[in-house]
Amino acid sequence: MNADFASASAYLKQLAAYVKRPIQWAFLLGLLKTVAVIVQLSFLALLAERLFVGEYSLWSQPMLLIGLSLTSLLRATLPQIQQQFLRRATLLASQQARQKLADDWQRKLLAGKPLAAADGSLQLEPIESLKGYFSxxxxxxxxxxxxxxxxxLVCFYLNPVVGALLLISGPIIPVFMALVGMGAERLSQKHAQQTFALSRVFTDKLRNLTTLKLFGAGTAAVNDVAAAGEDYRKATMSTLRIAFLSSAVLEFFSSVAIAGVALYVGFGLLGYIDWLGADQLTLFTGLFVLLLAPEYFAPLRQFAQSYHDRAAAVGAATLLCELNKDSLTAEESSGTSDDLRKDTHLYAWNNLSVTFGSSGANKQLKFPDSEIARGELCVITGDSGSGKTTLVKVLLGQLPFQGQLSQPVESTHQIAYFAQQPFLTAGSLRANLNIFEHHSDAQIFEALAQVRLDKLLATLPEGLGTKLSEHGVGLSGGEQRRLALARCLLSQRAVIIADEPTENLDEVSAEAIRKCLQSYAHDGNTVIVASHDPLLIKRATQLIKVSA
Amino acid sequence: MNHRDWQYLKPWLKQLRSVRLQIFIGLGLATATALFGIGLLSLSGWFITAAALYTAFDIYTPGAGIRFFAVTRTLSRYVERLINHDAVLKLQARWRVALFKRLQGRSLASLAPLRVADGVQYLTRNLDAMDNLLLRLMAPVLVFVLSSCLLILFWGIYIPSAAIALAIAALLVLFVSVRMAKQTRALAMQQLQSTQRLRRQSMAFTESATELLAWGAYKTHRQALLKQAQRQEQLDDKQLAMQHKTLWLVEIFSHSVFLLAVILSGFAFETGMISSAEMIMLVLSALAWQEIAAELPSQWGGYGKTVAAAKHLLANEASVQKPVKSHSSESLKKAISLTLDNISVKRGKRVLIRPVSAQFKPGYVHWLNGPSGLGKSSLAEAIMGWLPCFTGKITLSQGADVDNHISFLTQRTEVLDGSIRENLNLSHQPMGDEELWAVLQLVELDNVVRALPESLNTLVGARGVMLSGGQLRRLVLARVLLQGRPIILLDEPFAGLERQLAKRMLENIVAAYKDKTWIIISHLGPNELDNPKIPQGETIVLKPF
Structure with a gap:
């Protein structure tokens, strides 16, 4: 917990370093605003003194009136400029955070740890929660x-008693708030649990609405929802009572301090008290310190609010750092990428192995030394759990390994990858085929014919524009896999790496895929397939057997 | 607020009536808090000026007044916040129940998108956005208007011209705030769409990341993602800029009122209309009014989001169904047959299966077979009336209706957070334990449940014990059987079960429930289950279109 907090704080500090400049400007403008307020209020107090005590007329004080107007304008405008800097800081910081997140994702992938769709939402709420910290x-x-x-300082200069009064009541506030806050923290943990409980009940009922309707359980469910809401209200109110108490304490002290200043100054002016400079008070000093008192408390109050921003940001940063922690513990690849190839050999490896788990109780997978040449249909086979997919990941460069491995130079744009669960997005067929590279419709028709999807395409009134739902819903599993194969064929890349392309498929689809892979290799490309499909193994020109 | 917004907000505001006394007190206290704040500063100014100039006055009354304002301001603020937040929570609970009831009124077909977790989250988030309605939208404007009116009246007693200036400034503040609210509304729709797009894009990105990296397309997709994020940030920034600009205008207005108050009350003092202490009092109350005015634009920035949320939540109302009449238990005991006449089904724009005709008779088990991904579940949904038939007609004998006479085991196993007992009896019917045990025995779960620490009361679902997929499947099958309706439609009932067990179970349940019309939709047929000893009805092999 503490380590999490420390890494979250470090993360926020790291981001804050990027926005140093705008924050400095915002700070400077904030200070200038305070100066403007002090000057404005001093002009007002001075005007009152001149009018009432000096008995000057209003028009005999044009400089004061102009000064009052100018400082008023500054007081209204400076925060506006300050906010511009803060907005820029927030934009910069969240941009940095997003880039960092994308980099962390990449690092995690290269360390052999896949991402889930849910990870994507880190770009939304957590980044959003960071913003208050910077703004x-x-x-x-x-x-x-x-x-x-x-x-x-101004108050002390004018009257030490007022200064002392403010000085004492200032720091007392954070102390009281801390005391109240400690209780609130415990309560807010309980509150977080209640929030979770409520959303769980509500989500559970919403998600299973079909079943509830089928079984006529509506009324019972409504009662449950209502009861959970009532529990939530009670828990929330007990948290809020404490939270509001802490801000009431703050307000109470500032009110009492203002009242105390007013009474001290008033009685001093009347001559009821004469200690510690009370007898030297004038209307100017008295009014001035009275006006300054609320301004003294205003930043304290704002800070109390922005403290919640910090708590939210730390929470979000913890989430964002977790990802980092994961990828840092992953071992770096200790293998070398020496060139072992005899000209036509695309891939070759010696003593290749992969280690799982942390150092100590780790498990090692060793792979037999092999060379894969251009034009081969190479099938990596073995029992389930023997490491077929692991080898595929190593060849893709997405898993650290030990030993020697040589890959095609500039491998990034030479590999077409055919995943076990090919990614299909909610969009048109055309868009799905063009995810990784762009192709013309004519090329697409040709590729679809190769994977035998042309008949299906003919039945679709909207052709390539036909929309798929998420995860390819609208196509059968075999059709989805064939679509992904079409993607590989279209790319005309030198290497296809496929992971269990025929697993769990109807025979028509499986056979179409086997044929396509075979002819692709026959055309002089390299096809590397992890599979235990006997019919595919039969067609292999090279077989690599892995065993745990 | 324009007419359309009013349409969206009205149903929510209507609910306020139920807690009106509480809201009345809460808003009254909020206004009192604002006024006490003004009072504290202006009375203190009056007191100091009067004291400095040795004006003859009773010094104890203002002294007590200052102390009174200091204490009551804190107190009223504390109580006000408690009361108002309590009211919001009560409202929220009511809205939640109302929304839930409304969703229940919807046809089952239109509920499909809700099954995705995203949709659920979206609904709850929108509901949370409605919190703003009372505290951030209504309360500030009422407090502002009330306290401004009182201050205008108060000023009117001393200097009518200053009161008019204050009134004009207050109207200007309202005007720019409302204008900003309108602008944020258009923006909020864009923000909502942009956020959704970002979510979709980001989740697709992480899901496809392995492939992107392998294909060497990670970089370009990363850039596209960050670009979308930037677009969304720009919209947020635009909203903030709008809010800050309005805040600046409000500050300019209120500082102008302050300057005018200085000049006008200065003249009034010179002409002897008011005393020096009264002048300071008026000027300081103008300063205190600033704070209340500044609240308006800062709180109303969320107007657009609230209206957007209200609109979206109401959109669910569009397809409300009439509540289903429940039939007397008499009609449930009847034996009813079901006829499919030339039925074919479309999903989206694609016709899924070749037309099917069949008659399903009471006392027999009928099979609808076909490979996975063909559209068998769509056919089941068509039978239930969730999906319109592309061609053909479905009829039940004796004029029975689907909603009361078909028990349906959905393909997805839906288990609710709750005990086994609750999951077997979702509508809390009077049902004895013997009945539950009898059904559990039929699906061979009785021994499993008995072995659990709390037997029937053991929690299952997300926070309960982990039952295997096959066990959960049998649990929901038991629930369907307990409904006791004449037609039993089972979509892939054997998922996750060994074939031996599936066969035994099927024989048990068909023997135990006489005269039911059984329809089993599965990629397994009677042959794959080693021909169970049951009265075999028709077996139909579905073919793709």
Missing amino acids: RYLVQQYLVVTSPLLIL
Whole structure:
């Protein structure tokens, strides 16, 4: 838990380094605003003194009126400019966070750890939750010290008693809030559980609405939802009572401090008290310190709010860091990529092995030394769990290995990969075929004919424009696999690497796929297939047997 | 607020009536808090000025007033927040129940998208966005209007011209805030779409990442993803910029009121209309009013999102079905046959199977066979009336209706968070344990359940014990049998079961439930199950179109 917190904080600091400049500007503008406020209020107090005590007329003070107008304009405008810098900082920081996330994903993949679709949502809510840290917390954490300090200095200069009063009530507030906050933390954990419980009940009922309807269980379910809502309300209210208490404490102290300043100044002016400079108070100093008192508390109040932003950001950063932690523990490939090839050999390896698990109790998979030449239909075979897919991953460069392996130079754009569960997106057939590379419709028709999907295509009124639902729904498993094969054929890449292409398929589809792979190899390309399909093994020109 | 928005928000606002007293008190206290804040600052200013100028006055009353404002402001704020948040939570609970009831009223066919977790999340998130309605949209505007009115009246007693200036400024503040709200509404729709697009794109990216990397397409897709993210960020930024600009205008207005108050009350003081202390009091109340005015644009920035959420939630209302009449238990005991006449089914734009005709008779087991991915489940859904038939007609004998006479085992095993007992008896019918045990025995789960620590009360589902896929399949089959309807339609009932067990189970249940019309949709036929001893009806092999 502590380590998570530390890495999350480090992550946030790392991002904050990118936005140093705009944050500095925002801080400077925040300070300037405080100065503008101090000057504005001093002009107002001075005007009152001139009018009431000096008995000048209003028009005899044009400089004061102009000064008041100018400082008012600054007071209204400076925060606007400050917000522009903060917005820029937020944009920069979230952009960095997104790029970092994409890089981490890549690192994780290369370490042999696949991603799930759900990982994709990290680009949404967690990044969103980071924003408050940059748009509010970062600059507030400096302003919460400097702005009250400036005001405090002015107050001390004007009247030490007022200064002392503010100085005492200032730091007391965080102490009280911390005390109340500790209780709130425990409660908010309970609250988080309740929130989860509520959403679980609600989600459970929504997801199974079909069943509930089929069994006429509507009323019972509504009662459950209502009861869960009531529990949630009670739990939330007990959390809120504490949370509001902490802000009430803050408000109470600021109200009392303002009232205390007013009463002290008032009684001092009336001559009821005369200690510690109370007898030297004038209307100017009295009014001025009274006006400054609320401004003294304003940054404290804002900081209390932005503290929640920080908590949210740390929570999100923990999620984002988890990914990092995973990939860092993965071992780097210790194998070498020496060139073992005799001219036509595309792939060759010696003493190739892969180690699973952390050092200590680890399991090692060894692969027999092999060379794969151009034009081969090479089938990697073995019992289930023997490491066929593992070898495929190594050849794809997505798993660290030990030993020597030589691959085609510039392998990135030479491999067409045929995954066991080919990725199909919600979109047209055409879009699905063009995911990795773009091809013309004429080429696509030709490839679909090769994989025997032309008949199906003819029955579709919208042809290549036919929309598939997510995960290829609308096509049978065999059709999906053949579509993915068409993708490989279209690419005309030198190597096809396929993982169990005929597993769980109807015979028509399986045979179509076997034939295509065979003829692709026959055309002088290399086809490497992990499979235990006996009919495919029969057609292999090279066989690599792996065993655990 | 324009007419259309009103349409979207009205159903939600209607619910406010149920907690109106609470809302009334809450908003009253919120206004009081604002006024106490103004009072504290202006009375303190009055007191100090009066004290400095040795004006003759009773010093204890204002002193007590200041203390009173200081304490009551804190107190009223605390109580106000509790009351208002409690009201919001009550409303939220009501909305949740109302939404749930509305979804239940929908036809089963239109519920399909909800099965995806995404859809559920989307609904709950929209419901959460409705929280803003009371606290962030209604409360600030009411507090602002009420406290501005009172302050205008108060100023009117002393300087009518300043009161008019304040009134104009208050109207301007309202105007720019409403204008901003309108702008955010158009933007919110874009934001919603953009976020959805980003979610889809990002999830597709991570799902296909292995392939992207192998194909060397990772980089370009990564760039496209980041570009979409940037588009979304720009929209968010635009909304913030709008909000900040409005806030700036409001600040300019309120500072102008403050400057006008200085000048106008300065003149009034010189002409002897008001005293010096009263002048300070008015000027300081103008300063305090600023804070209340600034609340409006900061809170109303979320207007667009709330309206968008309200609209989306209401969109679910479109296809409300009439509630199904339940029949007396008498009609459920009847034996009913089902006829398919030249039925074919379309999914999307694709015709799935060749037309089928069949008669399913009581007391017999009928089979609909075919390879996976053919569209067998679509045929089942067509029989249930969830999917329209492309051609043909489905009829039940004796004019019976589908909703009350067919028990349907869906292909997807749906197990709810709850005990085994609850899962067997979802509608909380009066049902004895013997009945449950008898059915569990038929599906050979009785020994499994007996061995569980809490027997029938053991929790299953997401947070309960892990039963295997085959065990869960038999559990939901037991639930279907307990419904006791005359026609029993089973979609892949043997998924995850060994064939020996499937055969035994089938023989048991058919023997135990006489006169039922059995329809089994499966890629397994009676031959694959080693010809179980049951009254065999027709076996139909489905063919692709």
